[in-house]
Amino acid sequence: MTEAKQKLEQQLWNIANTLRGKMGADEFRDYILGFIFYKYLSRKMELHADKILKPDGLTFRQLEGHPQEDIYLEAVKEDALVHLGYYLKPSELFSELARRGNGNGKSKFILGDLSKVLSNIEQSTMGSESEEDFGNLFEDLDLTSSKLGKSEEAKNELIVKVLTHLDEVDFDLENTKSDVLGDAYEYLIGKFASGAGKKAGEFYTPQQVSKVLAKLVTIGKEQIRNVYDPTCGSGSLLLRVSKETEVGAFYGQESNPTTYNLCRMNMIMHDVHYKRFDIHNEDTLENPSPEHIDERFEAIVANPPFSAKWSASPLFMSDDRFSPYGKLAPKTKADFAFVQHMVHQLSETGTMACVLPHGVLFRGAAEGHIRKFLIKDRNYLDAVIGLPANVFYGTGIPTCILVLKKSREDSKDILFIDSSEHYEKIKTQNYLREKDVEKIIDTYKNRSSIDKYSYVATLEEVKENDYNLNIPRYVDTFEEEEPVDLKAIASELKNLEQDIKTTDAEIADFCNQLGIEQPF
Incomplete structure (x- = not known):
């Protein structure tokens, strides 16, 4: 095959x-x-x-x-x-x-x-x-x-x-x-x-990243009723979920008309019957599909455009997706607006996993307020997973995966995983290997603390950090350097100095023999 x-x-x-x-x-x-x-x-x-x-x-x-x-x-x-x-x-x-x-x-x-x-x-x-x-x-x-x-x-x-x-x-x-x-x-x-540069992020999530997201939302499930991607691009993420478990129906929204067409083609090419997918050409934040907004999804996966701009109109403060938080994501960074939208669409027993830039973990102002609300007031955040830099086409920035659930089994802590140094570099691109994917999933399943890789932080610890989720605050990846042997270095310097004197003497002798001026 x-x-x-x-x-x-x-x-x-x-x-x-x-x-x-x-x-x-x-x-x-x-x-x-x-x-x-x-x-x-x-x-x-x-x-x-x-x-x-x-x-x-x-x-x-x-x-x-x-x-x-x-x-x-x-x-x-x-x-x-x-x-x-x-x-x-x-x-x-x-x-x-x-x-x-x-x-x-x-x-x-x-x-x-x-x-x-x-x-x-x-x-x-x-x-x-x-x-x-x-x-x-x-x-x-x-x-x-x-x-x-x-x-x-x-x-x-x-x-x-x-x-x-x-x-x-x-x-x-x-x-x-x-x-x-x-x-x-x-x-x-x-x-x-x-080969598409920055445009690649509009329609494609690298397969190994897709695999991580798909596995995270399907753990322990032989079948799911539906899966949703509010920024579905070519549909690769949605289809990846179907490789992990049996999926009843696929839902998605995509604002780019060309990519929207590509997504529908991709669904049909994977033999997904037209009655089993419902994809709409809409702007998820500004004009969510009326056919989706009342739906609740068992699995949500997404790779939204990083730090996209949106209107952040005050009118959204009366929108059920955003009103509970009391704050809107800033106009220049819609990352948390996508998170709020997905949380609203998530079923009570569902799981969502989305890729976001690292800034969502520590930026303050409105984003800090939303982050605190999700953790302190709702207790939805289940895990934070740091990915290597340069794994996405068109951008080299480091990214993270947030995993959220409305009904968490481990409601007293948050799992932090630092997988930023676990990858293979091929030419100019970094790739997650199969063993890197498996380590992330196994660590998430077992919810284990591994030295220099993962840490299970209590909600109290997160509170003490003022709800800052920057991974190095929780996972210590510092490697001690070997102590410097000053005596050995001093001895080497003396030997080098003697070698220089010997070489200088040889050069001076050559210059005298040739009848030319010495260079020093």
């Missing part, structure tokens, strides 16, 4: 590089992921239709020109909209377009047909239950962009080349027990994130 996964990942990355040209990583990302998604939908449609038509001894492709073509297609469409959420005609299948574009080894003009097909996929859902889940999914796939080529012929030739290469790749969708394609899609998203 690993070999097949690696082969598929390499094949898709090679095809992606065909599009690279003058585009930035985020631009050719949208094209290649869009085309892969189109092929996925196409193959799923064909497999589903063939299954429906099998009792009649027909395949989906054989319906074209059949005496009862219209009747069969209508029946297939009706069933597909319920089970898949969308519909394509046999003539709109990916392989059919790739074949037409590469007729007799020569590129034929298909850009118009391709645009129409992508539009038809979205239009097929109009009036159905899946309309919102498939609406505008391909809006970032601009086939008129000059980035694809200066002329229409050049654009067409490039697109035909990409479709032809993709058509030769086996997605192995017949194997229902495999998620090789979903993993490969996630791999591509990660590759694009590594």
Whole structure:
């Protein structure tokens, strides 16, 4: 399975590089992921239709020109909209377009047909239950962009080349027990994130960090009713939770329209049925989705944008998410506003884990007030975990994970973990290794104090520190240096001085022999 996964990942990355040209990583990302998604939908449609038509001894492709073509297609469409959420005609299948574009080894003009097909996929859902889940999914796939080529012929030739290469790749969708394609899609998203600089943080959380968050919120649970990410990006965090436990439903919000589309594609590519995910294109803080605000979630995971700006409007003081605290997060640092929002959405028996910049642990004013309220008045904070610097794409700042619960088993203390020095450096990026992830999770599970790594602090100790959560206040990582042997150093200096005198004498002798002035 690993070999097949690696082969598929390499094949898709090679095809992606065909599009690279003058585009930035985020631009050719949208094209290649869009085309892969189109092929996925196409193959799923064909497999589903063939299954429906099998009792009649027909395949989906054989319906074209059949005496009862219209009747069969209508029946297939009706069933597909319920089970898949969308519909394509046999003539709109990916392989059919790739074949037409590469007729007799020569590129034929298909850009118009391709645009129409992508539009038809979205239009097929109009009036159905899946309309919102498939609406505008391909809006970032601009086939008129000059980035694809200066002329229409050049654009067409490039697109035909990409479709032809993709058509030769086996997605192995017949194997229902495999998620090789979903993993490969996630791999591509990660590759694009590594080259996207600061923009990477908008849509991707590194896999090992995702794994830590997912494990933290699922400990001891074989299944959970739902999981929520208020800043869901590409959806990688939500999907990671489903690798740890069985998830009933996925909820998320994302303010960036392009990333919102990517998240929905990612869900569908991982074979999450459209009825099981509810993703909205909304600003979580300013305009939370009305369909989510009354929901309470068993698991919440998030990697909000670090120290983002928000309005901090006084009107929010009457918002149930913020009013109990008596303070709003500052306009220039919305970190605690995201925490307040998530706490409001957390169920009484749920767990939330979110990544935040270290400043939330010790900054004063309104943030200090909110921090004190969460600990003293609500006693929701369960653990503080320090991560290494430079583990996120686009920023080198050190970060931490806050774990919060409304019903804490260990309500008399807070666990502090310092994992900042546990990582592997590869080129310019730091990575959590598998053993680093496991150590964090094992320490959290056992709630153990480990020398220079973790400490279980009583609430009284936290109070004595005026609710400052800076990790070095609780976990002592100071390493004593070996004592300096002054006598040995003095002896070395004497020896060096003698060596210098001997060398100076030799140089002086050489200079005299050569009849030149001495340099000293």
